[in-house]
Each structure stands twice: as structure tokens, then as C-alpha cells.
Amino acid sequence: MIVVFVETTAGDDGDVLAGPSRQALTLARSLDDDVVAVAVDDGEVDLDEVAEDAGRYGAVQLHGAWHDLLDRYGPESWAAALDGLVEELAPGVVLAAGTERGGEVLAHVAARRDLPLVANVTHAEADDAGWRLQRVRWGGSLFEHTRLEAERVLLTVQPHAVDAVEVVDPAAAELVEHDVELDDVVARTRVVEEVVTSTGVSLATAPVVVGGGRGVGSAEGFADLERLAGLLGGAVGCSRVATNNGWRPHRDQVGQTGTAIAPTIYIACGISGAIQHWAGAKSAKHVLAINTDAEANMVARADWAVVGDLHQVVPALVAAIEAR
Amino acid sequence: MRVLACIKRVPIPGAKIPLTDDGTAVDDERLGHTVSPHEECAVEEAVRLVEAHGGTSTVLTVGPPDAEEQLRAAVSTGVDQAVLVPTDGADWDPQRTAAAVVAAIGELEQADGPFDLVLFGNESADAGGFQVGIRVAVALGRPMVQGIKEVEVDGDTVRVSRPTGTTSEVYELPLPACLGVREGLNLPRYPTMRGRLVSRKATIAEVTVDGPAGGQSLVALESPPEQEVETEVLGSGPEAIERVISVLEDLKVLT
Known part of the structure; x- marks a missing residue:
């Protein structure tokens, strides 16, 4: 048995x-x-x-x-x-x-x-x-x-x-x-209290995750990623660099010591794709990488890539979706 | 209060984890070493708790003599005492590791009194057995909760919380207690120049204890087959947008 x-x-x-x-x-x-x-x-x-x-x-x-x-x-x-x-x-x-x-x-x-x-x-x-x-x-x-x-x-x-x-x-x-x-x-x-911490889409179960890494460059830089995630009914994730720099709270971190995600598509913006990050992202069914470096690990693992600056690509994508 | 943080020396892998020729271990000769991010937070929390409540912080590892490097790193960020439980260099199984930690805690508590809190990383970076801390807590008869990202000591109680997606579970454990903590609990500090000097001269105490081997024995390690992905470049810069949109439409995440 x-x-x-x-x-x-x-x-x-x-x-x-x-x-x-x-x-x-x-x-x-x-x-x-x-x-x-x-x-x-x-x-x-x-x-x-x-x-x-x-x-x-x-x-x-x-x-x-x-x-x-x-x-x-x-x-x-x-x-x-x-x-x-x-x-x-x-x-x-x-x-x-x-x-x-x-x-x-x-x-x-x-x-x-x-x-x-x-x-x-x-x-x-x-x-x-x-x-x-x-x-x-x-x-x-x-x-x-x-x-x-x-x-x-x-x-x-x-x-x-x-x-x-x-x-x-x-x-x-x-x-x-x-x-x-x-x-x-x-x-x-025993649990003494359960506190609601987020009313948005949970990162672990989100159908779309828009992730940002070193390339995002600042906390403010995530605003465009937030907009994109909002339009796609998804959640924002990030790499360890972003949490260590205080750009995002740790609960947004995707990776071995963060959250494991399994979305239909992971849109990885400015993320190089270290092994510890990929450990949390590899259950994504599809990956789209947006990166200035065509040789980045994340690009090699992606189904699709846009080679370019996320600060231009993401706002353009947001505008195009909003204009539909 | 007395706080103990338990850590494990692990290699820092690059883009791929290299294996030894016989495939039974990670070939770490050319790799640097560290501890799991969870354990860095355990060490930082021990230092902060002692700063706030007084007392002493201790760091303990079961590992090879080289693990002194990780113990000294903890001392350089403010930990008061460092203890090595030396192994023969092989990675002990979770039951044997836990038995050694329990025996070491017994000796340390006999000498200097009980630890109010024993902190573990939620899981080690390499083996990821998710159990040594729990085994130690059960053997000591102390309460234990994993996955902790907030710790607040109030008198003889510790109030902790762990996130579960969109909510947070709050627990209140009576001290003495054990916790498995997660990265994000705090932002670990960098060592100061003075901290580095202190750590170089610090005495590393050794406690020689062991436990019986458990039932699990490693046969071989294997890198998962690299999924060959044919990356389709949709374009450079904003000119790629139209093709990105059709990808999103094909996947039905954009309707």
C-alpha cells in the first residue's frame, strides 16, 4: 500500500x-x-x-x-x-x-x-x-x-x-x-492568524509572468513591466539582482531561493539567466527574452527573443497593446 | 538571548555545475564557496536579534575544515562565536547531519546555557533535503516552522510569518524554538573592515560529534539533459513588436 x-x-x-x-x-x-x-x-x-x-x-x-x-x-x-x-x-x-x-x-x-x-x-x-x-x-x-x-x-x-x-x-x-x-x-x-498580503495575481500560478533583472536598472524601471503584466493578466517577477538592490520586494523573486513559476509565457526583460534564476523559471511553457545581449543565457533558453533595450521595447509593446 | 545560526558550505556554480569524473560529486576545485542565501539571512537575523535584545550569537556548521571560511565570514558580519563540527569531507546524509547538530547543540548548551532560538536555512542550496532543521527541532522537543520571512521576539515568545502566495501565515512559538528561514527575511550586511580583522583572529571552536548514517546513499549525480531550444529572434528593438503580439495571440494570453 x-x-x-x-x-x-x-x-x-x-x-x-x-x-x-x-x-x-x-x-x-x-x-x-x-x-x-x-x-x-x-x-x-x-x-x-x-x-x-x-x-x-x-x-x-x-x-x-x-x-x-x-x-x-x-x-x-x-x-x-x-x-x-x-x-x-x-x-x-x-x-x-x-x-x-x-x-x-x-x-x-x-x-x-x-x-x-x-x-x-x-x-x-x-x-x-x-x-x-x-x-x-x-x-x-x-x-x-x-x-x-x-x-x-x-x-x-x-x-x-x-x-x-x-x-x-x-x-x-x-x-x-x-x-x-x-x-x-x-x-x-498552529497558524494564529492569516493576513492577506496581495490581492493581485499570485506569481506562482500566474498565466503570464513579466520578469525584470539587472537591465531594468531601478525600482522606477519596473513601472513599464507592471503595465505590461497588467494588460496580460499576469504578475511581475524579478531576479535576485533586483531584490538585492531593493528595486522589488523579495516576494517577487523568481528562482531557487524565491518563487518557482509555471506560466504559459515568461517574458524575461534584461535578465541574464543565472542557473539559480533558471531553477525557478524552467517550468514556464514558453520564454520570450528581451535583452540587449544576444548571447545571454536567457536568450539561449528562450523560444523567442527580441534583441534590444527593454526600456524601448516594453513601452512600445504596452502602447501597441493599448492601441488595439 | 542566545541565538544559533546553522550554515552549510556550498560551491558557487557558474552557468553549469561541473561534476567530478566519477560523477558522484560537484567538482568544486575551481569554484568559490559560500552559504545558501537563506542561511546568510539566518546569520544576519542572529546578529540583529542580539543587537536588539542583548546576548550572544553563534554560528555552527557541519562540514570539512575548509568550512572555516564560511564561519569566519559570519564572524566578520558580527557573529560572536563560531563552531565547526568537522566531517571527513564527504557530504553527510540528513539524518547523520541532524544527529551531529543535536549532539553539538547539547555540548554547547551544557557549557553556556540553552539557545533561545536555533535558526536554519529553509533548505541547503546544494542537497536541498528540506529536513535537517526539522529533525533537530523534533529531537530537541522544540517547536519549529519552516519558510519564515519575518521574526519578532517578544519576551518568551517569537512571532513569525511565512508567505503563501497571496497571504501570510502568522505563528507564535514559545521559546526556545527553531526556525527555518528564507531569503528576504532581511538584507544581510556586508562585513566592515573591523569585522574582517576580528574574523581573521577569531577562534573557531571544534566540537567532534557524529551520528549514525541514515538509509539514503548517493549513487551518482547527473546534469539534466539541456533542452535544445531553437531561439527565434523576432527582431531588434521596437520593430519586433508586431511579431511579439502575434506570439502572445497564438498563446491566447492576449485576445
Whole structure:
């Protein structure tokens, strides 16, 4: 049996199961027919809908964990709940998506049981000698082939590494609800407050990202990029140079230590394309580079390039779109 | 208060990460070294917290003797004490690393009292295991939250927040606590001339501890296949605009 810890989303398009969780379920069923999903019942999510969605991606059961302390996220409380269900279900493998919460919860489970955890796996197969895994290092700039021996295999799945595929003849997963027991101490790491920080399009999910780097030259220089992003329903991103110079807040940074983006098109303006930046941008389906240097790494990686000064090209593009 | 920042020496890659001939490690002979941007912020936060609340800041690494360079760099930006847990040079797995950090913290706390805060980078720049800090916190029985970009100490509580796209989650942890911090928490300072001089003469304490190896063993590293992209140059300067617009229309991001 494989247990997959799944996360839910308040997506506007009716999606209940988060994309990376669907990817994790897809990887799970390539390893074992007996795939069981575990979700935390935070009181807001409709577990019947989650069961239906999990079934579409191959889960035969959905186990929902309920407790007063689970209504808000907390790494210790959610991990304790998952840990309890894992002990009960006794699977050989436990997967989670390599997201902030998925990775954090599974690392806590691993730590509680002193089990190994292999993070950000892109490929897994078992043989007589144990598990052969491929995972990412350097934010995806390097693959690692690794062997794992463990009485219980704990893995997180690198987001976007596996395509989520629905089963041919889907049936809703059977919903099994559990009242779990938790030690009160886990309450110390629960979320106490959630603050809305931005009402705009989220960088991580934006269909278009307009990114700016050293070539933008100043905080004011981003105004044209903002306008372009606004016209395309997208978000503005930037490279580390722009945040280090104080031109943009760090939450706009795309890269290994910033946000990973996956837009339909990434319009990279004045960005040279260092490996750490590309680690966060490579899931973009298409790249358009605007750069004075035709030899820049970003130009070489782009589907399309405009060789020229972004300070002329971007305003001209904005004007042309507005004039339509 | 006593604040500990844990760091890891990593190479600074260029446009491509070079590998050794046997493919089991990054060939870092010609590369410079640093720590992850997350850990630079952990070090800076330790210095700021001690500036604001008094006490001492300590930096700790599990690594080869050469990691002294990163410890001295931390001292040059204001950290009071530096501690090396020497390895044989090989990269220890996350369980072994965490066990060594726990043992080292035990020795340091026995000598000088408990740390109120232990700061880790959210993940290392190279291995990116996303777990050493959590393993240490669980072993010590202390609260831990990852992904932190704001830290405010108030009495015996630390109020922290982490961004999640369009919102920020706020947590209030009782001290002593552990945190995994992210770049953006602060803007790390550059060393002063005096800081550099102090760091050159600073004593690097050594704590020799180890833990049992975990279940994960590295077989080989591999550069992902470079996706061969045929770049189509749409033009030079504003003359390219018409073709840019048709690309955006074809992708249906402009209707």
C-alpha cells in the first residue's frame, strides 16, 4: 500500500485537490495499485469532493483526519495526524507533494520516527536491493541518483516533474473518517492568524509572468513591466539582482531561493539567466527574452527573443497593446 | 538571548555545475564557496536579534575544515562565536547531519546555557533535503516552522510569518524554538573592515560529534539533459513588436 498525503486548494476553477497532490497520486499508482489518500479535515473542505477528485487520480480510499486542533494548519499537528494514520494503515511507502506544507509535514513524520526522507523525487522504482530514486538538487539544476533502504519509504514528489494523469475509468475513493488523537503540545505551531498580503495575481500560478533583472536598472524601471503584466493578466517577477538592490520586494523573486513559476509565457526583460534564476523559471511553457545581449543565457533558453533595450521595447509593446 | 545560526558550505556554480569524473560529486576545485542565501539571512537575523535584545550569537556548521571560511565570514558580519563540527569531507546524509547538530547543540548548551532560538536555512542550496532543521527541532522537543520571512521576539515568545502566495501565515512559538528561514527575511550586511580583522583572529571552536548514517546513499549525480531550444529572434528593438503580439495571440494570453 502507498499512502499519499494530499493537500486541497480553494481554486476558482472548481479544483479541490492541489495540482502537486494529483501529480503525487499519479506517481504513486505507477508504483502500486493500492493507493490510499490521506487528507486533513480542516472543517472547510468537503471531503466527499476530495474523495471524488482523489478517485480520478487513482486513490481507492480517502482517509480524513479530524480533530479540534486541525482546523488551522500547523506542521506538528498535521504531521501528528498523518503519523497516526500511517501507523494504523501500515503502508510500505508514504508520499507527499514537495510543496511547503507537504515537505514540512512529511519531514516531521520522518523526524518523529527517525526514518529517512528523500525530498523532491522525480522518479522511483523498487528492486530486490531496495529503492532506486532520482531526485533534484540545486533547485532542479542537477539530478541525484540515490539508493534508499528503509522499513518505510518516505518521499516527496518534485512539483511539475510528473504529469498528473486521470485514470481511465474513475470512481470516487471510499471515504473513511477518523477522529485522531493529538497531544496538546502540537498546538504551539498552529497558524494564529492569516493576513492577506496581495490581492493581485499570485506569481506562482500566474498565466503570464513579466520578469525584470539587472537591465531594468531601478525600482522606477519596473513601472513599464507592471503595465505590461497588467494588460496580460499576469504578475511581475524579478531576479535576485533586483531584490538585492531593493528595486522589488523579495516576494517577487523568481528562482531557487524565491518563487518557482509555471506560466504559459515568461517574458524575461534584461535578465541574464543565472542557473539559480533558471531553477525557478524552467517550468514556464514558453520564454520570450528581451535583452540587449544576444548571447545571454536567457536568450539561449528562450523560444523567442527580441534583441534590444527593454526600456524601448516594453513601452512600445504596452502602447501597441493599448492601441488595439 | 542566545541565538544559533546553522550554515552549510556550498560551491558557487557558474552557468553549469561541473561534476567530478566519477560523477558522484560537484567538482568544486575551481569554484568559490559560500552559504545558501537563506542561511546568510539566518546569520544576519542572529546578529540583529542580539543587537536588539542583548546576548550572544553563534554560528555552527557541519562540514570539512575548509568550512572555516564560511564561519569566519559570519564572524566578520558580527557573529560572536563560531563552531565547526568537522566531517571527513564527504557530504553527510540528513539524518547523520541532524544527529551531529543535536549532539553539538547539547555540548554547547551544557557549557553556556540553552539557545533561545536555533535558526536554519529553509533548505541547503546544494542537497536541498528540506529536513535537517526539522529533525533537530523534533529531537530537541522544540517547536519549529519552516519558510519564515519575518521574526519578532517578544519576551518568551517569537512571532513569525511565512508567505503563501497571496497571504501570510502568522505563528507564535514559545521559546526556545527553531526556525527555518528564507531569503528576504532581511538584507544581510556586508562585513566592515573591523569585522574582517576580528574574523581573521577569531577562534573557531571544534566540537567532534557524529551520528549514525541514515538509509539514503548517493549513487551518482547527473546534469539534466539541456533542452535544445531553437531561439527565434523576432527582431531588434521596437520593430519586433508586431511579431511579439502575434506570439502572445497564438498563446491566447492576449485576445
